[in-house]
Amino acid sequence: MNSQITNILLVGVGGQGILLASEILSEAFMLAGHDVKKSEIHGMSQRGGSVVSHVRFGSQVFSPVVPEGEGDILFGFELLETCRYLPLLRPGASVIANDFRIPPPSVLLGQALYPEGLVESIRSQVSDFLLVDGLKLASEAGNPRAANTVLLGAVSNRLPLPEEIWLRALEKMVPKKALDINIKAFALGRSL
Amino acid sequence: MKEILSGNEAIARGAFEAGCRVASAYPGTPSTEILENACTYPEIDASWAPNEKVALEVAIGASFGGARSMACMKHVGVNVAADPLFTLSYTGVGGGLVLVVADDPEMHSSQDEQDSRNYARFAKVPMLEPADSMECKEYTRMAFELSEQFDTPVMLRSCTRISHGKSIVEMGERITGLPEPKLVKNPAKLVMLPGNARVRHPLVEERTVRLSEYGDVSQLNRVEYRQKRIGVICCGVTYQYVREVLPDVSTLKLGMVYPLPKQLIAEFAAQVERLFVVEELDPFIEDQVRALGIAVTGKEIIPLCGELSPGRIRTAFASAGITPPKTASPGATNLALPPRPPNMCPGCPHRGVFYLLNRANAYVTGDIGCYTLGFMPPLNAMDTCVCMGASISNGSGIVRVLPPEEQRRIVAVIGDSTFLHTGVNSLMEMAWNRSPATVLILDNRITAMTGRQENPASGFTLDGEAAPQVSIPDLCRALGIRHVREVDPYDLEATKRALDEEMNRPEPSVVITTRACCLIKGEDRFEKGTMLRVDQDACTGCKACLRIGCPAIEWQPAPEGKKGKAFIDPLLCTGCTVCLQLCKFNAIGRAV
Numbered sequence: 001m002n003s004q005i006t007n008i009l010l011v012g013v014g015g016q017g018i019l020l021a022s023e024i025l026s027e028a029f030m031l032a033g034h035d036v037k038k039s040e041i042h043g044m045s046q047r048g049g050s051v052v053s054h055v056r057f058g059s060q061v062f063s064p065v066v067p068e069g070e071g072d073i074l075f076g077f078e079l080l081e082t083c084r085y086l087p088l089l090r091p092g093a094s095v096i097a098n099d100f101r102i103p104p105p106s107v108l109l110g111q112a113l114y115p116e117g118l119v120e121s122i123r124s125q126v127s128d129f130l131l132v133d134g135l136k137l138a139s140e141a142g143n144p145r146a147a148n149t150v151l152l153g154a155v156s157n158r159l160p161l162p163e164e165i166w167l168r169a170l171e172k173m174v175p176k177k178a179l180d181i182n183i184k185a186f187a188l189g190r191s192l
Numbered sequence: 193m194k195e196i197l198s199g200n201e202a203i204a205r206g207a208f209e210a211g212c213r214v215a216s217a218y219p220g221t222p223s224t225e226i227l228e229n230a231c232t233y234p235e236i237d238a239s240w241a242p243n244e245k246v247a248l249e250v251a252i253g254a255s256f257g258g259a260r261s262m263a264c265m266k267h268v269g270v271n272v273a274a275d276p277l278f279t280l281s282y283t284g285v286g287g288g289l290v291l292v293v294a295d296d297p298e299m300h301s302s303q304d305e306q307d308s309r310n311y312a313r314f315a316k317v318p319m320l321e322p323a324d325s326m327e328c329k330e331y332t333r334m335a336f337e338l339s340e341q342f343d344t345p346v347m348l349r350s351c352t353r354i355s356h357g358k359s360i361v362e363m364g365e366r367i368t369g370l371p372e373p374k375l376v377k378n379p380a381k382l383v384m385l386p387g388n389a390r391v392r393h394p395l396v397e398e399r400t401v402r403l404s405e406y407g408d409v410s411q412l413n414r415v416e417y418r419q420k421r422i423g424v425i426c427c428g429v430t431y432q433y434v435r436e437v438l439p440d441v442s443t444l445k446l447g448m449v450y451p452l453p454k455q456l457i458a459e460f461a462a463q464v465e466r467l468f469v470v471e472e473l474d475p476f477i478e479d480q481v482r483a484l485g486i487a488v489t490g491k492e493i494i495p496l497c498g499e500l501s502p503g504r505i506r507t508a509f510a511s512a513g514i515t516p517p518k519t520a521s522p523g524a525t526n527l528a529l530p531p532r533p534p535n536m537c538p539g540c541p542h543r544g545v546f547y548l549l550n551r552a553n554a555y556v557t558g559d560i561g562c563y564t565l566g567f568m569p570p571l572n573a574m575d576t577c578v579c580m581g582a583s584i585s586n587g588s589g590i591v592r593v594l595p596p597e598e599q600r601r602i603v604a605v606i607g608d609s610t611f612l613h614t615g616v617n618s619l620m621e622m623a624w625n626r627s628p629a630t631v632l633i634l635d636n637r638i639t640a641m642t643g644r645q646e647n648p649a650s651g652f653t654l655d656g657e658a659a660p661q662v663s664i665p666d667l668c669r670a671l672g673i674r675h676v677r678e679v680d681p682y683d684l685e686a687t688k689r690a691l692d693e694e695m696n697r698p699e700p701s702v703v704i705t706t707r708a709c710c711l712i713k714g715e716d717r718f719e720k721g722t723m724l725r726v727d728q729d730a731c732t733g734c735k736a737c738l739r740i741g742c743p744a745i746e747w748q749p750a751p752e753g754k755k756g757k758a759f760i761d762p763l764l765c766t767g768c769t770v771c772l773q774l775c776k777f778n779a780i781g782r783a784v
């Protein structure tokens with residue numbers, strides 16, 4: 001266990017923009033002068049499969065993957081996936097999740113139901129749990145597609161970086177024409 | 193200047209800084225992005241090859257011409273490129289030559305998890321293995337230097353966690369002053385006939401001894417003494433896991449994993465009370481250490497299969513009584529969570545084809561690509577998948593052992609890129625020997641699985657330039673197939689007719705389904721249709737449209753006693769119309 005390192009897990013469904021969000025996080029930590037490593041799996045998992053991206057920062061990071069049971073922050077893009085990866089967290093970790101459901105294949109085919117009670121299950125295990133209506137807040141910011149950035153804003157409150165670093169990372173990673181809306185979306189998330 | 197780079201980006205950067213001029217590859221996860229990044233440096237002539245053997249041979253040619261060159265591939269690609277690799281070990285190089293191989297422990301996106309280090313030993317070439325992105329860049333640069341210094345190709349081994357992991361890299365400049373390429377006649381070295389090869393082989397053996405001695409003193413292999421009760425030999429990403437989990441132990445980190453530095457290993461072993469080797473996959477280092485007569489613990493505690501992780505290493509050392517067992521993990525939910533396997537995209541041109549194959553009771557010899565997902569429910573329409581190009585030859589073999597009434601069921605299914613990779617030889621065999629199977633070439637105009645790379649039939653090169661296009665129908669005819677027809681896979685009726693007729697034909701035939709992958713951007717190669725919707729009044733809930741497994745179609749159960757209905761997600765639907773053709777109740781139509 002290395003208490004000098006902060007471990008973030010981004011989880012969701014392939015195609016939800018998880019890779020971009022983890023790039024922005026990594027960029028911000030580097031700009032703030034930390035050592036950073038990140039890891040994720042491309043390939044098969046992109047086609048609508050379950051995706052987990054690991055981002056770690058601190059003075060010196062060894063493993064690019066978060067050791068099992070040491071996750072500090074879970075950044076969930078989808079509820080079922082958020083629940084799936086809870087076992088990777090340490091006791092007392094934070095969970096920031098988008099209030100969003102994407103049915104997996106068995107549910108689409110009518111062979112299973114999307115599980116009920118996910119939110120309650122997470123809440124019963126995680127004391128710092130923030131459920132965010134990303135879509136609604138992103139629409140307020142001007143584009144529902146900026147939901148990830150709203151979430152990122154909420155996550156940023158749990159991380160020791162000044163606002164200015166976040167804005168620089170956004171500026172570097174987000175396409176110019178979408179930047180204004182993303183900055184607004186980030187601020188909405190950060191105000192939660 | 194510092195940047196955060198993936199291992200693959202850093203390898204491309206290393207090749208650039210090393211003065212590499214030519215790079216060739218066939219895409220394969222997790223290696224694909226190396227060439228895509230090499231292509232961003234105008235100084236590197238980077239291009240896709242139809243397969244890995246050709247890629248390596250292109251690099252060999254450039255090296256013989258005196259330029260630094262690189263070939264990149266995934267682990268199984270080396271199987272295809274093995275033939276030139278083994279001879280190249282004998283000829284040695286002109287300009288430095290680096291063969292980058294990216295392994296995929298855990299098979300995140302592969303059919304096996306072979307350990308490429310065995311190739312280095314088998315072909316008698318040195319292999320370097322970086323442990324983060326900075327080392328990816330530095331080792332690539334050093335690999336070019338070593339290649340010239342020892343007159344040998346050098347393999348650089350990465351793995352999924354290194355290639356697709358990101359870490360911070362200090363950028364450097366491109367070196368200058370390398371000799372200009374020129375033609376050199378040296379048949380004794382470059383023409384590998386028996387007489388010449390017999391002279392070269394002893395040189396290869398001597399080279400290996402010299403490389404091992406170099407490893408004893410090279411900065412590539414690094415001893416770090418901490419407490420000396422336990423010493424761990426490790427390499428690559430495993431080094432990072434060991435440092436994470438066992439921060440106090442002494443380590444010998446091998447940057448050159450073949451040949452091993454025998455002296456250095458003996459010294460390290462003598463300094464520590466108990467020696468371990470922690471390595472992913474095979475006991476490659478362990479067996480060689482043991483052969484030196486050194487007592488070592490390795491695969492007795494370290495798993496042989498799958499990817500290692502900090503947790504697995506912690507558990508292994510706990511089992512050996514060295515670390516305390518892990519405290520119980522919190523947070524597992526007691527809800528049943530349905531799995532989420534990958535699926536073909538909404539509107540994928542392959543979907544309807546697999547639906548028809550299923551209905552036709554075909555026995556499908558399959559191949560490697562997105563379409564391998566056609567084996568999953570509800571399509572359930574792939575019966576074998578071995579390696580690139582195997583679908584056609586497997587089909588050709590299987591029909592030979594079947595009674596005539598069963599032969600019609602054999603359909604070999606292969607994508608355009610895989611066909612051009614190694615399927616062409618197989619089709620040549622099938623035509624030549626008149627195997628009465630049907631071949632279905634799913635031509636989606638791109639190499640989709642690895643993230644949409646161009647191929648010889650797509651009309652573009654890696655750098656986006658227009659290029660001559662292989663005509664797949666003409667190629668099939670030229671190989672001796674008399675019955676070649678093209679259909680639009682979005683037209684289920686026409687595709688069904690073509691399949692029925694060709695499956696019943698007692699001779700080899702080819703059906704080509706032509707439709708672009710939905711994810712191709714630009715060039716108007718994929719045209720999105722009008723999205724469809726389900727008329728909730730007309731829908732009888734018959735579930736016929738669910739049988740294709742399109743992620744845009746969702747079953748909406750109704751309360752007790754009532755019928756559920758299908759629903760189309762307007763954000764996902766591409767308007768391919770395949771579901772519409774399956775609905776007998778005209779409940780699916782264009783959204784208004």
Ligand code: SF4
Binds near residue numbers: 047536562
């Ligand atoms: S990437 Fe293209 S070929 Fe692959 S599943 Fe998606 S649409 Fe089909």
Ligand code: SF4
Binds near residue numbers: 730732757
């Ligand atoms: S096929 Fe037509 S009627 Fe049957 S469930 Fe689908 S939309 Fe409804």
Ligand code: SF4
Binds near residue numbers: 742760766
């Ligand atoms: S038309 Fe039907 S099958 Fe095609 S993408 Fe839309 S919902 Fe899926």
